[in-house]
Amino acid sequence: MRVVVTGTPGTGKTTATELVETDLDVIHLNDLIREEGLDKGEDPERGSLIADIDVLQERLADRDDVLIESHLAHHLDADRVVVLRCHPRTLRERLLDRGEDGAKAAENAEAEALDVILSEAVNAHGIE
Known part of the structure; x- marks a missing residue:
């Protein structure tokens, strides 16, 4: 079983x-x-790395019985997908508290408000 948490x-x-x-x-x-x-x-x-999703797929191709965690995890093959959510205001505060700059915190809060990750996950894996 391959589970991704995104x-x-x-x-x-x-x-x-x-x-x-x-x-x-x-x-x-x-x-x-x-x-x-x-x-x-x-x-x-x-100022962040650009992940090579194809290389990640290949690197993890032989791994079963794993739980993969990342904001990118939904781009990988999976048997189950878990999408964690957070109120955008709370998310922004968390990011600022951990040292992210204001622009990055605001961008991520906006992405959360617009369901970007959830939409990508449903598009890639289906609603079921």
Whole structure:
């Protein structure tokens, strides 16, 4: 069983997957991207890595019985998809509290208000 936990940055994905009791191996996708260089370079506007989804799919192709956590996880093949949500105002405050700049916090709060991750996940995996 391959389960992905996704959602806008700041919704609690890492916290939730660290607290869940499971026999699945938990993979924090953002850590894997950084540690193994599975990116296409850096986004100059955001100062963040651009993940290479095709390379990630290939890297994780032989992994079953995993729980994959990231705001990008819904772009991967999965048997089940969990999308965490958070009120945009709360999300913005969380991001600011953890040191994100105001523009990035506002962008993520807006993405959450517009259901960007949820819409992408449903588009990729279906409503069921």
